[in-house]
Amino acid sequence: MATQIRHAAPADYGRVIQHVNAWWGGREMAPMLPKLFFLHFEGTSFVAEDSDGRLVAFLIGFLSQTDADEAYIHFVGVAPEERGTGLGRELYERFFDVVREDGRTLVRCVTSPANEQSVAFHESLGFTAESVVADYDGPGEDRVLFVKQL
Numbered sequence: 001m002a003t004q005i006r007h008a009a010p011a012d013y014g015r016v017i018q019h020v021n022a023w024w025g026g027r028e029m030a031p032m033l034p035k036l037f038f039l040h041f042e043g044t045s046f047v048a049e050d051s052d053g054r055l056v057a058f059l060i061g062f063l064s065q066t067d068a069d070e071a072y073i074h075f076v077g078v079a080p081e082e083r084g085t086g087l088g089r090e091l092y093e094r095f096f097d098v099v100r101e102d103g104r105t106l107v108r109c110v111t112s113p114a115n116e117q118s119v120a121f122h123e124s125l126g127f128t129a130e131s132v133v134a135d136y137d138g139p140g141e142d143r144v145l146f147v148k149q150l
Contacts, residue, residue: 003056003087005094008045013038015055016047016077023077033060033075044071044098046091056082059091063102071099073109092125096150105150110136110143122146 008016013035020030037045041062048057057078064070073095078088099107111118113132123129127146136143 002051003048004051005046005048005090007042008038008047008058008060009042010035010038012047012055012058016058019055019079020077023079037062037074044095046094048087048091055079057087057091059095061095061099061107063099063104064108067106069104070106070108071095071102071104073107088121089125100150107148107150109146111146113142113144119144 016038017030017033017035020033021028037060041060044062045060046058047055050056058076059073060075061071061073064072073092076088076091078091096107107127109122109127111122113119119129122144125148127148130145130147132142132144134142136145
């Protein structure tokens with residue numbers, strides 16, 4: 001099936017949020033993705049749909065308001081049956097293209113050090129782990145801080 005990738009829109013929020021916890025193996029992840037990301041970052045966020053219009057992946061990212069050289073990837077999800085197809089990589093590449101066009105040269109993101117698949121995926125995309133920070137997202141919520149030079 002052909003996959004169509006397009007910019008995310010506010011109307012996509014309901015479709016995305018209904019899958020977040022399931023795609024993360026039942027972990028309570030939905031609170032990390034409020035609707036504001038779909039309202040304010042359409043130009044740097046993407047959804048992927050199969051030929052039947054079914055949501056199969058998304059990427060939520062934005063341009064840093066603090067550092068004019070940086071962009072940040074906040075949340076990415078790929079349906080479990082679509083993992084390993086290159087779809088996640090394609091979403092990241094779309095994001096990289098958009099932020100390059102805006103003159104950004106550095107992309108940041110974080111993931112849990114316990115999520116070994118995510119760590120390996122980011123490293124395969126050329127991200128470097130700057131550090132692991134204990135309690136980054138609150139008590140017991142350690143994170144690997146990644147950076148990629150474009």
